[in-house]
Amino acid sequence: xxxxxxxxxxxxxxxxxxxxxxxxxxxxxxxxxxxxxxxxxxxxxxxxxxxxxxxxxxxxxxxxxxxxxxxxxxxxxxxxxxxxxxxxxxxxxxxxxxxxxxxxxxxxxxxxxxxxxxxxxxxxxxxxxxxxxxxxxxxxxxxxxxxxxxxxxxxxxxxxxxxxxxxxxxxxxxxxxxxxxxxxxxxxxxxxxxxxxxxxxxxxxxxxxxxxxxxxxxxxxxxxxxxxxxxxxxxxxxxxxxxxxxxxxxxxxxxxxxxxxxxxxxxxxxxxxxxxxxxxxxxxxxxxxxxxxxxxxxxxxxxxxxxxxxxxxxxxxxxxxxxxxxxxxxxxxxxxxxxxxxxxxxxxxxxxxxxxxxxxxxxxxxxxxxxxxxxxxxxxxxxxxxxxxxxxxxxxxxxxxxxxxxxxxxxxxx
Numbered sequence: 001x002x003x004x005x006x007x008x009x010x011x012x013x014x015x016x017x018x019x020x021x022x023x024x025x026x027x028x029x030x031x032x033x034x035x036x037x038x039x040x041x042x043x044x045x046x047x048x049x050x051x052x053x054x055x056x057x058x059x060x061x062x063x064x065x066x067x068x069x070x071x072x073x074x075x076x077x078x079x080x081x082x083x084x085x086x087x088x089x090x091x092x093x094x095x096x097x098x099x100x101x102x103x104x105x106x107x108x109x110x111x112x113x114x115x116x117x118x119x120x121x122x123x124x125x126x127x128x129x130x131x132x133x134x135x136x137x138x139x140x141x142x143x144x145x146x147x148x149x150x151x152x153x154x155x156x157x158x159x160x161x162x163x164x165x166x167x168x169x170x171x172x173x174x175x176x177x178x179x180x181x182x183x184x185x186x187x188x189x190x191x192x193x194x195x196x197x198x199x200x201x202x203x204x205x206x207x208x209x210x211x212x213x214x215x216x217x218x219x220x221x222x223x224x225x226x227x228x229x230x231x232x233x234x235x236x237x238x239x240x241x242x243x244x245x246x247x248x249x250x251x252x253x254x255x256x257x258x259x260x261x262x263x264x265x266x267x268x269x270x271x272x273x274x275x276x277x278x279x280x281x282x283x284x285x286x287x288x289x290x291x292x293x294x295x296x297x298x299x300x301x302x303x304x305x306x307x308x309x310x311x312x313x314x315x316x317x318x319x320x321x322x323x324x325x326x327x328x329x330x331x332x333x334x335x336x337x338x339x340x341x342x343x344x345x346x347x348x349x350x351x352x353x354x355x356x357x358x359x360x361x362x363x364x365x366x367x368x369x370x371x372x373x374x375x376x377x378x379x380x381x382x383x384x385x386x387x388x389x390x391x392x393x394x395x396x397x398x399x400x401x402x403x404x405x406x407x408x409x410x411x412x413x414x
Contacts, residue, residue, distance in 0.1 A: 052097035054217060056224040059093075067098045067139075068225070071113070072233045074143040080187045082236050086229065087195025090222035091204055094214045101137045113142050114204065123153070150183045150203075158202055159183045167201035170401040171208060172313070173215065196222035208394035209320055210313055316397075323391025329354065330384035337361055337377045351377060 053059045059068060068089060075085040089098075095115045096102035104110030110117045116124045124145045125136065132141035149155050164179040175194040180186040189195045196218045200206070206213035230237045336350035340361035343349075351361040351373075359376045362369075390396050 052093035052095070052217075053221070056221070056228045059098075064098050069229070069232050071098060071139060071143065072229060074140060076233060076235050078143065078147040079184075081189070082233065083192040083226070084187050084189045084195045085233065086192035086222050086226045087189070087197075087199050089225055089229075090192075090196040090218045091199045093221050094200075094218050095204065100139050100142055112136070113139070114146065120149070123149075155203070156183060159186055164198055164202060166401075166405065167205070168197065170397060171201050171213070171215065172316075173197050173201065192222045192226040193219045208397040209316060209392075211317070211320070212394075316394075319391050319396070320394075323388045323393075326384045326388030326391065330381045330388065333377060333381050333384070337374075355380065 053062060053064070059065055071092065072085050072089055075088055076082070080088060092098055092113045095110070096113050098113070100113055102110075102112065102115070104115055104117070109121070111121050112124060124142070127145045127148060128134065128136055128138065128141040131144065132138045135141060150159070159180060159182055161179045161181040168174060168179075175191070175197055177189065177191045177194050180189060180198065186195065186198065189198075197215065200213065200215060200218055204213075210216065333351065333354050336354055340349050340351050341363055344363050349360045349362065351359050359373060359380070361373045361377065365373065
């Protein structure tokens with residue numbers, strides 16, 4: 001009986017000692033774990049792009065309509081036509097919500113209407129400092145720099161047919177019109193939705209993940225604003241002659257290139273043929289001409305293309321989901337390692353379970369074994385975080401796109 005009591009007391013003392021040891025180790029490592037999670041969040045949260053209004057109704061109810069009109073008129077003064085202006089506005093919405101003072105959430109890298117980042121942000125700030133007395137919230141200053149950037153810097157050469165088609169393919173997008181081969185051609189585009197896609201893939205270049213780049217939001221807003229802003233922008237389809245007329249000073253300040261015919265004082269407003277066209281009923285294919293049959297075939301191909309894109313979108317979601325699980329596994333492995341280091345009661349290893357037996361961590365290991373097991377765990381955690389970041393951020397698609405590009409370039413060289 002006495003021996004049993006002694007044994008019980010020894011076990012209880014050992015339990016209290018182990019419990020205190022676990023408390024000390026958790027307290028010691030908790031700060032490091034918390035710092036690590038903060039660093040990890042710095043990589044994850046910046047991937048979430050700024051998303052503006054979801055509809056034109058939200059823009060109106062949010063009191064941003066007048067701001068949108070001001071930005072649109074500034075773009076049209078710089079030579080953008082109505083459709084390309086709408087495409088630009090749709091991107092500004094998703095990047096900053098039309099707020100010139102917007103700073104990118106999470107990391108503070110992007111700034112302004114289109115979220116200029118890194119050296120582009122530095123150049124924009126220098127331009128506004130010199131030209132607009134450092135008024136960084138100036139809409140006129142930011143729009144002036146945008147026009148300067150696409151006409152006077154290296155970004156002037158980024159708008160070409162090859163780059164546009166390559167970038168659209170990388171994002172899994174397609175357009176119904178011919179890709180522009182210069183910024184002058186982009187400014188005269190006749191499809192606002194295509195303009196929104198092209199500006200995103202050439203100038204914004206966000207994550208390849210649709211849930212992050214919000215390409216659908218950009219296209220949807222372009223379609224809505226193309227109707228909502230008719231007659232509200234100078235030179236828009238339904239505006240009167242008064243709104244289309246410009247003074248000599250306006251024309252002089254409108255930037256590079258000659259003004260369009262409808263922008264001149266005294267000229268008639270721009271005439272859109274589709275405003276006057278009649279709906280054509282097509283009961284079946286029997287009454288179609290050869291050209292109409294070709295158009296129907298093209299529409300069918302576009303529908304099939306949308307179906308194929310739905311599959312690509314699903315696969316991208318799966319890849320991002322797998323990347324998130326790599327993050328979860330890495331965090332779980334850290335927690336399991338801390339538990340196993342203090343586990344003196346149960347004859348199992350959580351690390352062994354998570355690594356399928358490749359690594360086992362025990363509380364009573366000697367110095368050499370402990371160092372080896374710690375090194376193995378840290379290597380696996382680091383590798384999991386790197387793989388997870390590559391999958392979630394979409395970097396894997398950039399790598400695959402570059403591989404395909406160079407393979408195609410190599411094959412075309414023969």
